[in-house]
Each structure stands twice: as C-alpha cells, then as structure tokens.
Amino acid sequence: MELKRHPDLVDRKKVGLLIIDIQDRVNQAMQDPENVLNNSIKLIETFKLLNRPIWLTEQYPAGLGPTNARLISTLPEQVLRREKIRFSCTGDASLIEEIRQKDIKQLVVIGVESHVCVFQSAMDLLTQGFQVFIPADAVSSRRQLDWETGLQRARMAGIIVTTTEMVIFEMLAAAGSPEFKAISKLVK
Numbered sequence: 001m002e003l004k005r006h007p008d009l010v011d012r013k014k015v016g017l018l019i020i021d022i023q024d025r026v027n028q029a030m031q032d033p034e035n036v037l038n039n040s041i042k043l044i045e046t047f048k049l050l051n052r053p054i055w056l057t058e059q060y061p062a063g064l065g066p067t068n069a070r071l072i073s074t075l076p077e078q079v080l081r082r083e084k085i086r087f088s089c090t091g092d093a094s095l096i097e098e099i100r101q102k103d104i105k106q107l108v109v110i111g112v113e114s115h116v117c118v119f120q121s122a123m124d125l126l127t128q129g130f131q132v133f134i135p136a137d138a139v140s141s142r143r144q145l146d147w148e149t150g151l152q153r154a155r156m157a158g159i160i161v162t163t164t165e166m167v168i169f170e171m172l173a174a175a176g177s178p179e180f181k182a183i184s185k186l187v188k
Contacts, residue, residue: 010162011171014103014105015105016099017043017044017047017053018108019044020117020118022111022112025064025065026112027112029142031143035137036110039110039137040111045074048076053099054076057095057121059084059087066081088117089124090121107133109122109125113140114140114141114150116141118150132154134154135162136161136163164187
C-alpha cells in the first residue's frame, strides 16, 4: 500500500522549478544576494538530480543584464531563458503551455523581487490552477518590509511559503536512496 501524503507537501512527481529574474544587476541590489543565489543553486541541483523540469525568466535583459553566470552554469542545457517585460511570467502563454504539457501541478518559484515579479507570477500561477511554493530563503527584495509583505500576501492567498531545505526533503520523502546521498551533500 502506497503511503498517503498530505497534499500541501512538494510531490517530486508533480513539481517543476521556476526561476524568476536572478540577474546580477537586479540581484546585487537585494538583501543578502548570495543567500538567494546559493539556495537557488541548491534547488537547481536537486531538481536536476531528481530529473524534474526547470524554467527561467529574465526581466528586460537588454536593460537589466543577463542571469547570473554561476546560476546559468548549473542549469541543464535544455533550459531556455525566457525574456519578459511584464512583472508576471504568466504573460508568456507558451511558458504556461509548456508547463502544462509536462503535467506539472506544483511549482516552486524562486528569484527576485519577492514583492514584484515573484509575487505577481505566483499569484497568477495560482489563478491558473497550479499549487505554488515560495521558499522564503530563495527569494529577496531590496527592502525587508517589501520581502515580508510579499510573502505575507502570498501566504494569505494560499501560496505555500516554505524554505529551500523543506522543498528538498519533501521531494526526497525518505533517506537511504542514491539521490538522498547526493542531495544531502548540498544541504550541509
């Protein structure tokens, strides 16, 4: 008999990772930019090891520059950069269609800024019928109040605010597997 799990846990069979606008010029203005970058890379490595899909957006890269090079170097080759000018990534109908084609029901949304592009994307994804998770330690804003308010509003709307490690261990669900051994090195 299969273990019945709570529906608010991240399910590795149903989840994808959405990286929002971790561009150097933007990220460097955030509170604790290295923390966002390091936790984002932990999540990318986990999603790669568990063979789960990843998507990436860039807000107006002509003006704000490209995604952080260290982050890009960790991504699988098939991940495309999707340029946007809207704050919400859901303005890209092809992105939503691609997510649906992969039968994704849950999305972990990371990046910057918590109260603008991350928040608006998460809200619109929720409206599109996805269950949305935001790891609080993999998102940031320039100001603490904006970060806190963005996460508070997201929580009130039904988005699950979590942490990087919670996402990772919910995806694993158990110890003892080869994936667990590889991923446990990431969270030291």
